[in-house]
Amino acid sequence: MKKFTDHIYYMENNPVTDQPYVYLIHGSKFNLQIDAGNSPENYYKFLLEVKDLGLKEPKLLAITHWHWDHTFGMVACNVPMIASVKTNTYLKKVKDWKWTEEAMQQRLKTGEDIQFCYDCMHKQYSDIGMIQVREADITFDSEIVFDLGDIHVKGIHIDTPHTRDAVLYYVEEEKVVIAADAEYEDYYDNNSQYDPARLVFFIQFLEELDFEYYLRGHDDFKLTKVEILNKLKAAM
Template sequence: MMKLVKLSDKVFYLPGVEELDRPFLYYIKGSNYSIAIDAGSCKSHVQEFYQELKNEGMKLPKYTIITHWHWDHTFGMPYVHGKTIASELTNNKLKEVSQWKWTLKEMKMREQTGEDMAFCNECICKVYKDVSQICVIPSYIEIDSITQLDLGGVTLSLIPRDSTHSRDALFVYFHEEKMLFVGDADCEDHYEENGTYNKKRLRSLIAFIEGIDFEIYLLGHDLPSNKEETLEYLNKKYQELISN
């Protein structure tokens, strides 16, 4: 079982598990209430996260913010404490996915139509011994513009926008500690771009990141980085795109 990692007095995370495509789950502690970022891939993922919070004497989150619709960040939503928050685009997609049938046959058919990917289904089958137990729900709260939360000594901006990974990214900026939580927003697009970057979206993402005053960069599937390293990496990817 993964152990909770303390990033600051107010920010903690449960590391991901690469072989299960399990993302990092984040916790931000305010003096009035706390929030989580992403709901994880299944009930046991949520339970492990909460057990680690309890072990550290911390309250369960009042809200769980969803960074985008992909299964590894959302299939734990039915099991979270408190209410979930997602963008309108994420919710629209979750409503669609909630109508999907979960059998191996149906999953294979969605691979063939391009609705879903073999890689996702392979990981889902590692996490779920019985895929019929999968339950997908939309978020309780839906936002369609920049929204601020005051947790008590913690000010967060929730910023919905397009990204290189999906159309429904929701960025979370922690003002006081200059942290930017991005989920998978700077990754390649495996649904519309066959696992590559879209040049226009990558340029737009770089400009967006350049315009935010942050020092720590929190990712969905990797260890924290910083602004300089992030921009160096993304600009390198952009140069590779335009040189081909």
């Protein structure tokens, strides 16, 4: 686990299995975890790295969006988990999926799932039958605020280019937004393309938000405000 600021830490990603960055927000009252990772194995790895740094385990876990690499570690979590209402709707659906080779192949045919995720799941799980999906314990519609003591985190539900259920976590005092995969194309519902209207909306949202750094789920873990806006505008 690496330290970004006095309040923000992150566990490294793993592109081979599509394990994303997982974040810890450290407050004087308690700590908040952002995303659960792609498996119980990586969820426990995160907790071990928190312990190795001498920090307290998180008291809450908040989810950025429903995709498997950010949520399949939830089944191992023993603290309250928070997600948007829309994210939980997706999780309820995925919870009913069967984890057999036949069922996974069928979801590829119907477009419910995509080849990249299929491949990465098989790399992460030696037995795909071990996959379990869990819903969040607490849901919210538009915004939620966490008072960690000396730091405040606002969860903002927003329609992003990547997915319709995204939640950005804005660490107010640090002027940092943890956006996970929000900037990427829509791999499920828009043929891995950007929807022009959603892209413009997201650019306008970020332009109005007072932040200095944008933290991601994959690739380099951070971009400045100028860098992320330039990246998105280049995709228009």
